[in-house]
Amino acid sequence: MHEVDIAIVGAGPAGLFAAYYAGFRGLRTAVIDALPEAGGQVTAMYPEKMIFDVGGFPAIRGRDLVANLVEQAAQYDPTYLLGVRAEKLSYAEDGRPVLTLGDGQTVTCGAVIITGGLGSFTARPLPAADAFTGTGIVFFVKQLEQLANHDVVIVGGGDSAFDWALALQPVAKSITMVHRRDKFRAHAATVARVQELPVEIVVNAEVSRIHGDGQVTGCEITVRGEQPRTVSANTVVAALGFTADLGPLADWGLTLDRRHIVVDSTTATNLPRVFSAGDISEYPGKVRLIATGFGEAATAVNNAAVAIDPAAHLFPGHSSGGSES
Numbered sequence: 001m002h003e004v005d006i007a008i009v010g011a012g013p014a015g016l017f018a019a020y021y022a023g024f025r026g027l028r029t030a031v032i033d034a035l036p037e038a039g040g041q042v043t044a045m046y047p048e049k050m051i052f053d054v055g056g057f058p059a060i061r062g063r064d065l066v067a068n069l070v071e072q073a074a075q076y077d078p079t080y081l082l083g084v085r086a087e088k089l090s091y092a093e094d095g096r097p098v099l100t101l102g103d104g105q106t107v108t109c110g111a112v113i114i115t116g117g118l119g120s121f122t123a124r125p126l127p128a129a130d131a132f133t134g135t136g137i138v139f140f141v142k143q144l145e146q147l148a149n150h151d152v153v154i155v156g157g158g159d160s161a162f163d164w165a166l167a168l169q170p171v172a173k174s175i176t177m178v179h180r181r182d183k184f185r186a187h188a189a190t191v192a193r194v195q196e197l198p199v200e201i202v203v204n205a206e207v208s209r210i211h212g213d214g215q216v217t218g219c220e221i222t223v224r225g226e227q228p229r230t231v232s233a234n235t236v237v238a239a240l241g242f243t244a245d246l247g248p249l250a251d252w253g254l255t256l257d258r259r260h261i262v263v264d265s266t267t268a269t270n271l272p273r274v275f276s277a278g279d280i281s282e283y284p285g286k287v288r289l290i291a292t293g294f295g296e297a298a299t300a301v302n303n304a305a306v307a308i309d310p311a312a313h314l315f316p317g318h319s320s321g322g323s324e325s
Contacts, residue, residue: 022304
């Protein structure tokens with residue numbers, strides 16, 4: 001059994017910043033995540049990709065951002081409960097939330113902040129891979145150097161597909177992109193950058209077969225109305241997106257808008273002492289950026305502090321040493 005001031009459900013960027021900010025306010029925290037490592041979607045899906053929308057960093061690699069956030073929070077010694085899901089929410093007799101985890105542990109806290117990003121997410125499968133039992137098919141790349149001198153086929157036409165093309169092109173032997181349409185969902189500027197690189201982009205096409213005996217050696221690409229052709233491939237990156245759901249959170253009694261948690265301007269949900277910040281939360285005018293999540297995390301912690309202790313100040317002063325009178 002754990003007793004803390006704030007339980008943070010989700011160890012992505014917003015959750016890690018909430019852990020830091022709660023420590024800054026003198027609050028003990030537990031950070032809970034079903035993934036085995038801190039960092040949420042950034043660690044699991046794009047640790048090697050560059051992130052461009054964090055204030056103060058013209059660009060920062062995903063894994064470096066996570067490392068910085070973990071280091072920032074570490075000065076206040078949060079408790080990490082990783083590789084386990086927050087399954088149930090109940091309330092103690094004194095009104096404090098109690099979380100029951102998937103392994104039977106309980107966390108009693110003064111308030112809960114849900115920062116679960118996408119919630120539980122599953123990669124969309126590559127149909128051509130169903131009949132292939134070997135290695136070489138991935139949904140994200142943890143270390144770019146692992147694909148050095150590889151012939152890489154990237155399947156997809158969204159931001160992830162084009163971001164992987166940009167990131168891998170300097171290290172891979174060749175890059176071939178395959179997309180089922182001739183229009184792309186990716187940001188136009190990113191598409192234009194990739195089009196200037198020695199990257200073959202095949203549209204109105206699909207990967208119809210994976211070749212290899214235990215390890216990918218090639219891909220059969222079929223362009224609509226044409227005969228299939230085979231290209232060399234050591235790795236196939238299936239950048240087809242992810243499906244997400246709230247998992248156990250959907251049964252907590254939260255007010256939901258599709259798979260997002262509805263909050264007010266204080267980041268409070270409809271449940272007592274339960275707040276939400278980051279991509280998982282929803283309110284009018286919501287903009288889903290990491291930078292936005294950081295601000296919401298601080299707002300959630302400050303309002304949670306008042307929910308825990310009504311005598312506490314909503315604004316604790318600036319971390320730079322200034323204060324409000």
